[in-house]
Amino acid sequence: MRETGIVTNYAPSGAISSDGASQKREDWTMKRLATTTGGAWGYLALGLLFSAAIPMAAAWAQTPTAQAFGISVSTPTTSSTSALAVLPTDGSLGSADAPSVSVSGLAGADNLFAFATGSEGSAESNTTLENVNLLGGLITADGVTALASSALANGAAVSDAEGSELVNLVVNGVSMGSDVAPNTRVDLPGVGYAVLNEQIPSGDGVTSSGLTVNMIHVVLLDALTGAQTGEIIVGSATSSVN
Amino acid sequence: MFKQRNLRLLFAAVAGTMLVWACDRAASPVSQAKRPLFWFGEQCPAAKMTGGGRIDAPPGGPDKNPPASHQFQTFGAHVISNGFAPDGSCSVKGQLEWVDHREPDFRINGRPLNLHSEQIAFVEVLIEDTCRDGALHWGGRLVEKNTGEEYDFEVFDCDDGEPGRQVDGFNIVLHGPGESQDGYTLDCPSPPSVHPDNICTLTGGNRQFHPTH
Numbered sequence: 001m002r003e004t005g006i007v008t009n010y011a012p013s014g015a016i017s018s019d020g021a022s023q024k025r026e027d028w029t030m031k032r033l034a035t036t037t038g039g040a041w042g043y044l045a046l047g048l049l050f051s052a053a054i055p056m057a058a059a060w061a062q063t064p065t066a067q068a069f070g071i072s073v074s075t076p077t078t079s080s081t082s083a084l085a086v087l088p089t090d091g092s093l094g095s096a097d098a099p100s101v102s103v104s105g106l107a108g109a110d111n112l113f114a115f116a117t118g119s120e121g122s123a124e125s126n127t128t129l130e131n132v133n134l135l136g137g138l139i140t141a142d143g144v145t146a147l148a149s150s151a152l153a154n155g156a157a158v159s160d161a162e163g164s165e166l167v168n169l170v171v172n173g174v175s176m177g178s179d180v181a182p183n184t185r186v187d188l189p190g191v192g193y194a195v196l197n198e199q200i201p202s203g204d205g206v207t208s209s210g211l212t213v214n215m216i217h218v219v220l221l222d223a224l225t226g227a228q229t230g231e232i233i234v235g236s237a238t239s240s241v242n
Numbered sequence: 243m244f245k246q247r248n249l250r251l252l253f254a255a256v257a258g259t260m261l262v263w264a265c266d267r268a269a270s271p272v273s274q275a276k277r278p279l280f281w282f283g284e285q286c287p288a289a290k291m292t293g294g295g296r297i298d299a300p301p302g303g304p305d306k307n308p309p310a311s312h313q314f315q316t317f318g319a320h321v322i323s324n325g326f327a328p329d330g331s332c333s334v335k336g337q338l339e340w341v342d343h344r345e346p347d348f349r350i351n352g353r354p355l356n357l358h359s360e361q362i363a364f365v366e367v368l369i370e371d372t373c374r375d376g377a378l379h380w381g382g383r384l385v386e387k388n389t390g391e392e393y394d395f396e397v398f399d400c401d402d403g404e405p406g407r408q409v410d411g412f413n414i415v416l417h418g419p420g421e422s423q424d425g426y427t428l429d430c431p432s433p434p435s436v437h438p439d440n441i442c443t444l445t446g447g448n449r450q451f452h453p454t455h
Binding site: 099115119126149 | 319322337444
């Protein structure tokens with residue numbers, strides 16, 4: 001059996017007896033404190049000097065982040081994010097779900113679920129959707145799963161999107177199957193373009209690592225000027241650790 | 243005299259063998275009900291387990307099922323225990339969110355089976371050699387959001403290193419008072435699961451065990 005290393009404190013600190021020995025230790029401590037008070041100002045000054053140069057403990061703390069959402073639409077007239085789950089700052093669990101979402105005829109899906117969780121050295125998020133329909137059927141998918149996971153492991157920081165997938169994806173009438181390579185770009189004439197299984201890494205891979213996975217990312221472009229007019233993201237999961 | 247001593251040695255050897263046999267784990271630790279059978283360690287340890295991910299069960303091995311099968315589960319879960327409180331109760335909190343995407347068996351009222359914890363009641367160390375970074379057995383009360391039925395639940399939670407995909411393990415078991423999902427658990431034999439005792443292997447995500455916090 002492996003040693004789990006679990007530490008449990010069954011005795012509250014108040015239970016420690018105040019017998020003669022501990023009283024003697026208390027007296028000794030007070031005496032030492034009194035004799036060193038004179039030098040304390042010097043130590044205090046040194047402490048202040050060093051504290052200015054050393055980051056706060058909070059800055060050193062590992063700060064995982066994670067979030068996931070089902071559908072996000074951003075246009076000049078519409079701004080909407082559905083089933084958004086964000087990892088709370090206390091490192092517990094964020095969750096969201098929606099039975100059905102439809103955004104201004106631009107995007108729709110059923111059975112959206114999103115979870116974001118993590119703690120020191122680890123962060124995960126995932127989202128699932130069904131019956132995805134974008135831009136009046138220009139892009140459809142039976143199912144979308146996005147999953148991002150980041151962790152500190154063996155002196156390295158790593159992230160991956162394992163578990164992510166597209167089910168029966170059809171773009172502009174062309175079946176893309178389910179195994180779409182990361183960052184596959186497909187032009188959408190008159191509309192813009194789509195990036196499928198978009199994966200955006202971050203971090204240095206040693207002390208930090210992050211990953212954003214957008215399973216379908218549509219960039220809407222002005223047909224005349226080519227300027228971006230909006231975007232639709234379906235199935236997004238983000239995680240990071242440092 | 244010589245024969246009597248040999249006889250005593252023989253009895254001692256038989257008794258010792260029987261004792262070892264009685265204390266050993268069963269060769270096949272999975273019960274007929276396909277529920278995990280484990281040995282448990284310290285109750286209410288000061289520990290934490292966090293993370294989430296995906297399981298493809300059955301069969302619950304390290305590889306994904308074909309996408310069109312819809313045969314997978316996603317979840318997020320965490321449990322945090324501060325050990326025993328001065329009044330002797332276990333100071334534990336946490337959360338479980340669970341979705342079973344299988345069709346058609348786990349479509350209830352048009353939605354995938356969706357479980358949401360309401361209370362965490364216990365946590366204890368799970369003794370499982372294949373969970374090298376730590377394992378916990380925890381649970382409480384949850385609600386099936388599709389129907390509103392409530393169940394007691396257990397989680398078998400296994401951290402076998404980082405990153406957790408294809409190595410960490412997870413499974414849940416439901417008990418009444420609700421009826422429609424009473425006995426619900428995933429069927430994850432080993433192999434293909436890398437863990438014995440019906441613990442499923444994550445195909446994505448991670449479980450992170452924190453011995454103290």
